[in-house]
Amino acid sequence: MSEDVEVRLTVNGDGYRVRVEPRKTLVDALREDCNLTGTHIGCEHGVCGACTVLVDDRAVRSCLMFAYQAEGTSIRTIEGLADADGTLHPVQAAFREAHGLQCGFCTPGFVMSIVALLDENGAPTPQEVREGLSGNLCRCTGYQTILEAVDIAAATLRATSLEATR
C-alpha cells in the first residue's frame, strides 16, 4: 500500500482537505471523507451511472476517477443542486412531478446526468434525450417517467432562461 496523500476537493462550493490512499476513487472520497452519501455506487465499473457527478460542469462517473485527479476542480453533487431554502432544482422538481423515481437509488446519477445534458442542449430531441441517458441504468421505472421528467425540466429551464434574458 502507498502512503496516504492529501487532496483538496471543492464540492458544492465547500472546501475539503482529505487524506486518502492514492487508489481511492472520487466516489469513495465523496461518500466516506466528505460525508456526501447522496452519490451512490451501483457497479464500480463505469456502466450504471449511479455515481455521476459534475466535475467542472461535465458529467463524470466518479467510480472511474481517483480522488486525487479531482484536485483543483469544482465538483457538484446531488446535495448541491437545490437552493439553500430547499427549493428543488428544476430537474429535481420535474422528477417529483413525473414520478420519475421509485426506489431512488439510481436517481442522483440520473439527475446529475440530466443537468449536464440540458446545460449542453436546452432543447434536445426525444432521440437525443434517450441517447443522452443511455449511460444511466434504472431497474424500477422502465425509464418512462424519467423521459417525461426530462421534457418537463427542459421546458422549465427554457422558460427560466427566457425570463432571464428579458
Added chain:
Amino acid sequence: MSATTSPPAGATPRYIGQAVARKEDPRLLTGQGEYVDDLSLQGMLHVAFARSPHASALIRSIDASAAKELEGVRAVLTGADLNGDAHEMKSSYEVLIGSVGPVLEPLASARVKYVGDPVVMVIAESRAIAEDAIELLEIEYDPQTPVIGYETSLANETLVHPEMKTNLASVLTSEPDPALDRAFANAVHIVQETIRQHRYINVPMETRGLIASWHSGRGEMTFYSATQLPNEFRTFTTRLLAIPENKIRVIARDVGGGFGQKAFVGREEAAVLLAAKRIGRPLKWIEDRWENLVSANHAREELVHVRIAFDADYRITAVFCDHEEDIGALPASGTSLTTGQMVGMMFPGPYKIPHAGYSTKMIWTNTCGRLPYRGPWMMETVAREIMIDIAARRLGIDALELRRRNTITEADMPYTSATGMSYDRLSIDRTLEKVAAGIDFEAFRIEQGEARAAGRLIGIGLSHLVEPTAAAGGSFGIEVANIRMQPSGYVDVYVGTGNHGQGTETTMAQIVADTLGIEYEKVFVHDGDTDMVPFGGGSGASRTAVLAGAACHAAGAELRGKIVQLAAHYLEAAPEDLEINSGKISVRGTPTHFLEMTEVAFKAYNDSPSLPPGMSPGLEATARHAADGITFANATHACIVEVDPKTYRVKVLRYLVSSDCGVVINPAVVEGQIAGGVIQGIGGVLFEHFAYDENGNPLTTTFMDYLLPTAADVPTIEYAHLETPAKGPGGYKGVGEGGAIASPPAIVNAVADALGMDLPSQPLSPSLLFAMVNRAPTS
C-alpha cells in the same frame, strides 16, 4: 371488524385515485436517502468474502496466516470457525412447508458447489484492506467435475450434493385424472412443444448489504438491512442466533429495489450476523456488483413440455404442463417447492379449460441457486402464451381469435379453474378486447402485408394473464396496520411492509387520509423498523396494496368510529348524523357548526374527564388483515416489433397494456409498477442472459456482459386501464409483478409473428435469433 369498501361511509375520497406527489421523493431527490451503505456506526469494521473460483471442488486447505498479518485485518473466519455458531438457517417458509437439499452453511466448509460460493470471510478496518487480505489467502481446492445443464443433470452420474443421492431435488405431480386422459384421447387436435426460458436475474441497482451491531451488555443485535421483509429477517435471525426476537431489531431505512432478491436472508448476511456477535464490533458488508451477479441467487432458467388438446372448434379441452427448473446448487426460500407447483396450478390462466394436469421437477446443478424474481412462477404465462401463438400458427387460426374463443368472460364469474383456483370479479375478456381495439389488430395485418412486400419484418404479439397477487398463506397471507392520531391531530401509520420503491409511504397515507377524512399532509407512514412496527409480512408478491391497504382500511374505520363517537359526545349529536371533511367534524347539513379534529385529538389524550363514560383515552387502532383466499388480477399486453432483416436486431415499435388491478390508489404508482415490470421482461427476452460455460464458469459478470435495457432501448408504454374492484377491503387487487410476467411472451410472439416461425426458446439476441432463423426448416 366489518369489511369496509372504498370510499368509507360518510367520506368523499379525495386522495385515493389521484397521482399525488410521493412522500418519499424530497429526501431521495436531494441525496438525503439512507440506504444501508450510507450509514456508519462508531467502531465499524468491513467485511469481504473470498469466493470459490470453481463450480465444484473439495476444499483441501486454507492458509490464512499472511492475510491475518496484514495491517488493519481484524479477523479471518472460515466455515470451520463460524458455521458451528449457526443455530438454525431456515426461513419461516421452510419452517412452515419444509425445504429441499442439505442444511445450509453460512460459509462452504468442505465442498464448494458453484462459482461464487463464499468460503472465507475477512474483517478489516476498511473494505479495501479486507480485499487486499483476500489476495493473500491460500486456499487449495481439488476440482471436481461439475454438473452443468439441468436438462442433462438427471441422467448425470455426478452429483451436485453427493449426500442427496440424486440431482432431482423435488418432484410434484397433480393427481391422476382419467377425465384428463380421455380429453386428450378424444382431442381433434393436439399441439405440443417444449418452451424454454433462460437464466435472467433481478439486478436491483442497490446490491445486498447490512450492518450488524451486537451489544453484549444488552444481548441485543441491531441489524441495518437492505430488506423487503423486515420481520422475516428478524425471525430468521432469532433462529440463527438462538436469541429471543425481542432482542433483535431490524432496520431498513431506504432500500434500493429488490424484485424478490431481498426477501430472504442470504448466507453471507447470516455469516456477518454470526461474526458480529462473535467479534463485538459493528460489521458492514456491502455486496459489490460482481458478487451480486454471480452469487445473489438467480432465476428463470426452466422449461415446460406443453400439450394442449383442442376440439373441432379450436376450443381447448385439456392441457398438461410438464415443468422442469434449474434451482442451481442451493435454492433460496420462497421459490422451488412453492413456485414450481404454482407454475402448474396457474397454467390454465385466463382460459376456460375443463381438464388440466401438471408435473414439476426441481433439479440441482453446480450453478448459483434460484430465488424469487418478480413473478417467480411466471413460466406458466410464458409457456402458455407462447404456446397459444404456436398453436394458432399450426392450426391456421388467428392468435387473437384463438384467445377470444377460449377466454373466461365476465359472465363466467365466479370461476374455478381445473386446478382449483377461484377467480372472481375479473375482466379477462374485457382487457383482451381493450388491447385488440387499442392496437387495432385488423389494421395491423394490412400494414404488415404492405411492410412485408417492402422487405420489412414487423409482427404483433399478445399475452394474456391472470395473476395471483396477494397470497393467502404463511406470513404473506397477513398484514397489519396500527394507526395513531397523536394529540396534535397528526397521524402515524405503522405497517409491516418493507417499502423498497413501491411508494408505500404515499399510497398507505392516501388510504388513511381518506378513511379518516383528514389531509394527506397530516399522515405519516412508517415501516421497516421492527422496534416500531407490529409483525407483518413485508413487501413482495404484489401484496402491499391488497393486504396492507386492507389493514389500513380496517384500522382507519375503527379509529374513525371512535373519533366520531367522541365528537358526537362533544357536539351533543348522534354519531350517525356526523360527517368529516378536511379534518372538520360537523352535523350533516350544518357545516358551520363543527369541531376541529385537532380539538378532539387533544382532548382524547389530555382531558380524560371529558370523555364519554367507558371510553378509553387516546386515539389508536390496530387491524390485522388475513387474506380470504388468494387475490387475482388480470391483464392483457400487446406489442408490435420490427426485426432488422440483416442484423436481426429487434425494435419494439408499440407496447400497450390493459391491466385491471382493481381500485387504483395512485395511477402514477400503478403505471410505474407496470412499466418497470414490462421493461424487465423486454430486457429478459432481448438483452439479458446470465450465461455459464460448460465448466460452470459465469460469463456475464459485469454490466458490460450482462446487458440491462437502457433509455435508448425501450418503447413508450401505452395504458388502457380497467378498474373492477376486488371484494376485499378497498377493492385493491395488486399490480407489482404482472408487467414482468406478461411481457416476455408478448415480445416473443411478436418476433415470431414478424418472422413467421415458432420461437420456443429465448433469449432473442441478434446472434441467437440469426442462428434460429438459419437452422429453421424453410417453409
